[in-house]
Amino acid sequence: MRSNFDFSSLFRSSIGFDRMLNALETANSVDNIETWPPYDIVKLGDDDYRITIAVAGFSSSDLAISQEHNMLLVTGQKANKDKDNVQYLHRGIAGRAFRRRFELADYVRVEDAHLTNGLLTINLKRELPEEMKPRRIEILTGDAASCAEMKQIEVEKQAA
Structure with a gap:
């Protein structure tokens, strides 16, 4: 027995999950499963x-x-x-x-x-592209924080 779910409340309160919610709605509405x-x-x-x-x-x-x-x-x-x-x-x-x-x-x-x-x-x-991988952000203190020249954020390399 299949019941229908209403995902409209999730659309109202979620940002960026629209592809996943659309996939759930599509999977929920499929009656003919090959x-x-x-x-x-x-x-x-x-x-x-x-x-x-x-x-x-x-x-x-x-x-x-x-x-x-x-x-x-x-x-x-x-x-x-x-x-x-x-x-x-x-x-x-x-x-x-x-x-x-x-x-x-x-x-x-x-x-x-x-x-x-x-x-x-x-x-x-x-x-995942490099910009999506976890990265370490350096925390500046004292005089270094007021420095106009910002250091580049280091990206940690993950072992394959």
Whole structure:
């Protein structure tokens, strides 16, 4: 049983969270949830993720991956290879076209993608720009505080 939530009060009192709230509203209103092809999303580390999609019967030329801003789109369309003399007694391997969308957080980018044994693996990494990383701010005292020449703020380097 699904209940609808009203996020309008959060829009009135939050600044800068509009993308997240819009995503929550969209997820709340989705009634048709696609289940094919099956996929896994794995968190490998603090900033590393992996999406694995089962695409049995598709070749790399049948698949396309694109990223536009915060949307990752994976599509599959088999080349039309009609074989007039093939008669299936049972057809259990789905070969229908698909379009799978993944909403990505800010600063998440696709590192690479591999197709092995019918599994499409997409590796993702979140990379914060230097200006978004934590930084140390020097506290000036006494005469140094009145100095007209301000020192540059030092950015701490984090180990990879």
